[in-house]
Amino acid sequence: MSDxxxxxxxxxxxxxxxxxxKWLQDVYQCEVVTFTADIGQGEELEPARKKALQMGxxxxxxxxxxLREEFxxxxxxxxxxxxxxxxxxYLLGTSIAxxxxxxxxxxxxKQVGADTISHGATGKGNDQVRFELGAYALMPNVKIIAPxxxxxxxxxxxxxxxxxxxxxxxxxxxxxxGGAPYSMDANLLHISYEGGILEDPxxxxxxxxxxxTVSPEKAPAKPQTIELEYEKGDIxxxxxxxxxxxxxxxxxxxxxxxHGIGRLDMVENRYVGMKSRGCYETPGGTIMxxxxxxxxxxxxxxxVLALKDDLMPRYARMIYNGYxxxxxRTLLQGLIDASQATVNGVVRLKLYKGTIMCVGxxxxxxxxxxxxxxxxxxxxxxxxxxxxxxxxLNALRMRIAANKRxxxxxxxxx
Numbered sequence: 001m002s003d004x005x006x007x008x009x010x011x012x013x014x015x016x017x018x019x020x021x022k023w024l025q026d027v028y029q030c031e032v033v034t035f036t037a038d039i040g041q042g043e044e045l046e047p048a049r050k051k052a053l054q055m056g057x058x059x060x061x062x063x064x065x066x067l068r069e070e071f072x073x074x075x076x077x078x079x080x081x082x083x084x085x086x087x088x089x090y091l092l093g094t095s096i097a098x099x100x101x102x103x104x105x106x107x108x109x110k111q112v113g114a115d116t117i118s119h120g121a122t123g124k125g126n127d128q129v130r131f132e133l134g135a136y137a138l139m140p141n142v143k144i145i146a147p148x149x150x151x152x153x154x155x156x157x158x159x160x161x162x163x164x165x166x167x168x169x170x171x172x173x174x175x176x177x178g179g180a181p182y183s184m185d186a187n188l189l190h191i192s193y194e195g196g197i198l199e200d201p202x203x204x205x206x207x208x209x210x211x212x213t214v215s216p217e218k219a220p221a222k223p224q225t226i227e228l229e230y231e232k233g234d235i236x237x238x239x240x241x242x243x244x245x246x247x248x249x250x251x252x253x254x255x256x257x258x259h260g261i262g263r264l265d266m267v268e269n270r271y272v273g274m275k276s277r278g279c280y281e282t283p284g285g286t287i288m289x290x291x292x293x294x295x296x297x298x299x300x301x302x303x304v305l306a307l308k309d310d311l312m313p314r315y316a317r318m319i320y321n322g323y324x325x326x327x328x329r330t331l332l333q334g335l336i337d338a339s340q341a342t343v344n345g346v347v348r349l350k351l352y353k354g355t356i357m358c359v360g361x362x363x364x365x366x367x368x369x370x371x372x373x374x375x376x377x378x379x380x381x382x383x384x385x386x387x388x389x390x391x392x393l394n395a396l397r398m399r400i401a402a403n404k405r406x407x408x409x410x411x412x413x414x
Contacts, residue, residue, distance in 0.1 A: 040188025093190025256283025
């Protein structure tokens with residue numbers, strides 16, 4: 001413990017990380033640097049600064065940074081170029097934020113001369129893996145303190161008692177057991193809900209749980225059509241208005257939430273081995289996925305698209321399991337990004353009561369050839385007689401096997 005001199009703590013200002021801050025000071029007797037990231041969680045972050053000051057942290061050791069643009073530009077957009085979905089449903093809203101937080105913690109550690117980082121992830125979850133794999137990849141000799149794997153403060157009551165003993169300010173609702181009966185994690189891509197009453201996978205969450213989407217039943221009765229403009233696989237404009245990456249995602253969240261788009265309730269497989277039930281709201285991301293696939297459908301070669309689809313589940317697992325900074329993810333990202341050179345154009349999407357339908361797409365790089373695709377006279381652009389030989393050649397292996405089975409059957413009957 002005496003080896004620890006200065007620690008960078010991922011700090012939200014809530015009960016858990018406030019207790020961790022004091023616990024680090026008491027147990028490790030070290031200097032603590034707090035880092036609070038704004039990745040679009042929609043909360044006022046200055047109270048975290050005030051609370052850190054109250055707990056004796058020097059002003060120079062309090063870092064609150066706006067990472068919204070970097071989050072969307074360098075993490076969310078690259079992930080969506082791959083049409084990334086984990087286990088067929090989850091759009092990885094929590095997973096993709098963790099490598100950015102780890103990256104910034106390491107950057108601050110190097111800036112202030114710290115050799116240790118600390119986080120509030122539990123020993124049961126995925127986040128401990130994501131934070132620490134990211135940190136080790138960027139600072140190989142970094143030391144890591146994960147209090148939930150060390151201390152005995154394993155209940156809310158014990159945390160509150162520790163806070164009282166050490167004079168740590170606690171939100172009134174948290175003290176009285178008020179607030180949400182589950183845990184939440186929010187950023188510009190999504191809000192997740194898990195734990196508490198949601199630990200029963202047969203429990204249907206109440207409508208009041210959802211924060212950024214209306215129920216499809218209460219969504220407008222009139223559909224809305226939006227136009228997304230793409231350049232190299234990324235959205236650059238909505239309805240003709242160019243915006244920054246973070247503004248694009250925030251705008252799509254507002255539009256999608258209004259139409260009840262992006263709700264998900266699933267049981268997923270955590271990297272540590274257990275199953276976990278989570279509920280998610282990802283309105284903007286759901287629109288982005290639909291639009292991107294529509295854009296790729298007319299601009300990407302069939303086999304390139306098939307290869308991307310084959311690799312996507314593996315890419316999704318890399319992100320979910322915390323391997324964003326791994327050599328295999330970096331290599332695969334290069335392949336994905338190269339495939340996006342022709343993914344340029346405009347997609348029109350109709351949003352209605354929780355659904356999204358593509359109603360138009362156009363691109364200067366389109367591979368859709370009307371002369372060949374038409375069911376009318378194509379003027380000789382496609383010779384339909386060629387299909388007979390194509391089919392026979394593709395059927396050859398099955399015909400050989402069928403003849404073999406038929407000959408074996410006849411010999412048995414004799």
